[in-house]
Amino acid sequence: MTVRRPEDRATHACARLCPMRYIIIGAGAVGGTVGGRLAQAGREVVLVARGPHLTALAEHGLRLRVPEGELTYRLPVVDGPGPLGALRADDVLVLAVKTQDTVAALETWAEVPVTGGGTATERLPLVCLQNGMESGRLALRRFRRVYGVCVWLPSTFVEPGVVSAAGTPLTGILHLGRLPHGTDGADDPDGTDDTACRIGADLADARFEAPVVPDIARWQYAKLLWNLGTAFEAVCGPAADEAAHALLARVRAEGEAVLDAAGIAHTSAEEQRAARGDKVTLVPLDGAPRGGGSSWQSLARGTGTIEADYLNGEIVLLGRLHGVPTPLNELLQRLADRFARERRAAGSMPVKELARLADEAADAAR
Structure with a gap:
């Protein structure tokens, strides 16, 4: 099922022509669900996890329990940026750890080099797929391009390697926008942001509603x-x-x-x-x-x-x-x-x- 708003048609075409790779930093309940649904929609996804969850993901894949059944995705899984080498210019970092783990995650990923020059903090978008307000503030101290998300996604970490999301017909609703003011210099007349629109288009293809708003706060x-x-x-x-x-x-x-x-x-x-x-x-x-x-x-x-x-x-x-x-x-x-x-x-x-x-x-x- 694909949910699209009329204003998203151009951004869906852009997403097909300029695909992005999503690196899910914290592939737990929320991160695992979003990563699995993006993979189901044909997007390139890398999962970042640790401990028994990392082992289970590597050995058995991501098992996503949803209303249509249990889906398994064999995705690349790493414990940090090291195995990836230089990041790609089309990477999107999706921060899905709990807020108390944000600082450690930012320190781990901020200075990773990006192909073509520069570092993640200088060149890549960082999406805070988290509750509360503090993670966005912390991220803005390190990253130039930060996106906030209002996460409405009922999901559960069942056991290592297994997450569930019981929502239907949509898996969740993820309002998103650029922090702090909604644009990146390539903005639309309504104050939204081109990168956010591309991310929103991918999420809309992945059983989410993802309205891009200029007032995400x-x-x-x-x-x-x-x-x-x-x-x-x-x-x-x-x-x-x-x-x-x-x-x-x-x-x-x-x-x-x-x-x-x-x-x-x-x-x-x-x-x-x-x-x-x-x-x-x-x-x-x-x-x-x-x-x-x-x-x-x-x-x-x-x-x-x-x-x-x-x-x-x-x-x-x-x-x-x-x-x-x-x-x-x-x-x-x-x-x-x-x-x-x-x-x-x-x-x-x-x-x-x-x-x-x-x-x-x-x-x-x-």
């Missing part, structure tokens, strides 16, 4: 508000009753108050619903249970780290900068960090206990 900040609930899910499990939903509403209300105080625009819930519609409907997949989102998966896998510092912590930071109390996000940030550090079981805190702690934190902040 508006979409990313809206997703940040949604992601404030991932720490809650990691600590207490999915919100399953009225008390849990009420607590989540308080957490997100703090986030909205902070963005308003900071003068930061974000897309409304209505705009997001209109954009997503029923394009990504989750269906059960055999052998690929979806226990929770990315933060829940970090705890379930016992990785020892979690993204809360860059999700709830982003709201805490902005709150401190603009004089807005954020006791509930601060609490969730601390709890998620502690759960990850102590390798506690995902979803093991009762909602009633979290609610008690939240009330105490809110009272202390008054």
Whole structure:
């Protein structure tokens, strides 16, 4: 299935004439799904992984469990830039690691030489396929051409070598745009970017909707508000009753108050619903249970780290900068960090206990 917008027709022709190679740095749930779907669409893909996942990918290929079945892709897989030698001028670096691993990834790839002269940081586009806002800022310190993505892609790391994505008819929706202002000097009248349009065209051929927008930060900040609930899910499990939903509403209300105080625009819930519609409907997949989102998966896998510092912590930071109390996000940030550090079981805190702690934190902040 190919999903195309009328304005993408020219960029699809450009993508066919000028193919790009996608280097997926962090071929986990999100990166593996995007890499697999791009490969399915005939695009050239290299996966970057480590540990048992690297071994499984090299020995058995990428196994992608999706509504149409399990697909296997035998793709080049490396643990870093060394085996690739000089990068190609048509390479696109797709950064799909968790935010806490961004600095190490940037240091690894920034100074790799590119055929024809220069380095990756000087010549290649870097796409931040990540939640939150911090990775884009970190990347802009090193790379000249950085693209942000609002990631709406339900996916799961099942086991080494295996990832799943249960969305249908589209696998996900990936708004993208140039950071910080939307253009690269070869821009269209609407402020979009030629490189972003080519990437968006490839993604549209790969079962994603990938609108190129000049104001990508508006979409990313809206997703940040949604992601404030991932720490809650990691600590207490999915919100399953009225008390849990009420607590989540308080957490997100703090986030909205902070963005308003900071003068930061974000897309409304209505705009997001209109954009997503029923394009990504989750269906059960055999052998690929979806226990929770990315933060829940970090705890379930016992990785020892979690993204809360860059999700709830982003709201805490902005709150401190603009004089807005954020006791509930601060609490969730601390709890998620502690759960990850102590390798506690995902979803093991009762909602009633979290609610008690939240009330105490809110009272202390008054």
